[in-house]
Amino acid sequence: MNSCQKEEKLISKSTVNKDYDKFYSTADTYMSNQQFDSAFYYYNKAKSVCDESKNFDQILSSLLRMAYIQQIEGDYASSETTATEAIFFFQKDTDPAYKCSTYNILGINYENTYDYESAISHYNRALKLTEIEFDKTVLKNNIAVVHIAKEEYQKAITILLPLSLDKNVFSNANHYARVLDNLGYCYFKTDNPKALDYINQALAIRKREGNTYGLATSYLHLSELYQNTNQKLATTYAQLAYKTATKNKSVDNRTTALALLIKNTQGIESRKFSLLHLNLSDSINKVRQKAKNQFAKIRYDSKIEKAENIYLKTQKIKDALQIEKQKNKNLILYFLIGIAVLFSSFIFYYLTDKNKRQLIKNSYITEIRIAKKLHDELANDVYQTMAFAETQDLSLNKNKEVLLTNLDIIYSRTRNISRENSSIETGISFVQNLKEMLSGYNSSSVNILINGIDTVPWSHIDQTKKITVFRCIQELLVNMKKHSKCTLVVLTFNIIENKIQIDYSDNGVGASLDQLNLKNGLLNVENRILAIKGTITFDLKSNKGFKTTINFPI
Structure with a gap:
């Protein structure tokens, strides 16, 4: 692509x-x-x-x-x-x-x-x-x-159909096969009888070109196409997809093929594919997280090394000036003035560099925190699901449904973690997105009340501050969900003397100063607010839940 x-x-x-x-x-x-x-x-x-x-x-x-x-x-x-x-x-x-x-x-x-x-x-x-x-x-x-x-298949068809007739597409066999396959899949989803012909055309081209990655996709689409009409054929194509994806090391296609095999098989076969799916998912998460940590460390170490090299160069300049001082005693006054200027520049650089180091460190800590969240929230579910698959009779429909439900929950949690750390819309949709995020923490046991959010002039507020507000409130709600045991959360937005004040309170168990110091999420909130020249205070005297107040200039 x-x-x-x-x-x-x-x-x-x-x-x-x-x-x-x-x-x-x-x-x-x-x-x-x-x-x-x-x-x-x-x-x-x-x-x-x-x-x-x-x-x-x-x-x-x-x-x-x-x-x-x-x-x-x-x-x-x-x-x-x-x-x-x-x-x-x-x-x-x-x-x-x-x-x-x-x-x-x-x-x-x-x-x-x-x-x-x-x-x-x-x-x-x-x-x-x-x-x-x-x-x-x-x-x-x-x-x-x-x-x-x-799932906007008709929109996709209006794009793909002209492409299938474009000479620039036709001149490249693999690209032409990709367009035909996508178009055939859209026809399948819209019950158009042309679907099979288009997917088979793409399959033939990919076989001729030796495009194993594309072949796996064609087999997956054919398996899905036959799923409700010819289960045996659907299983055959899913097995071909799995074999091809394994050969070309396409882990995403392998997991998709295994999911189709779980649906299309019974008993021991279904159990075997379920265990393969779980082991593969666990392996993928570990490999990708290891790679992510490695990339983050490479960037982090490189920035630290560059900062240290600049520092050493500055130090060498200082040392050279010290030698020059000994050689030019008659110019002591000018030399002292030069040292004063250099020293001031060095102090300014040192403070700036220290701040950059802290920002780099915070970025690295954030990535490690995401890795921990993946481990804490997914690992237990994965191993419990594996235990269920190993001990239960998967030939029974109810056990099979439980297994598929558990797999879907693992997938949904992975997707939610991805969304929590994705980019934030700061334009006209910011308030709507913020409200949607808040509503996501509403549940049958927790009620979230919002006051004054529409009175804030969000269109006049800097993009960085909007992102900070979004992430800080998100951290507070995550902390609430993990530790508070509350039933009610109140968020109030006010404008006081050209400043925005956000008051958060819940009726949970509260927290002591020692507990606050142990919670990385609240430390992240404090660092984010300080970065936009704001203040945050925690009410530790009250025995009626957890309270905090955030202030920052408009």
């Missing part, structure tokens, strides 16, 4: 320095061998030797490769961050191919984190930038795939 590949040809690596050439070439070698962690490390090294004031194309090339690696390893949130960083290096004369690639990568990330509107928006931005007709057809197919994910 990638597009705008012209960017790979734009770099003249010798225009930077020999180190860049060496690091980038080493990264390409690791990339071709699918050693993605090593490739990521050397692309980052190549970026680090660039001059950020002039080597824009070289930095963009490294960042886009890094974002692509994070994407294929399933780390969509970090890939989004890296691709967004690339946007800051866009110039007026930046080749459109770089911009097209950046927006395409962001579109894929949003698609895989279920933010479909953002995905379509970024694919359209890429579409406006590319001048290559073939790339335009790939991006249009990407947009159609998002509509399929949204």
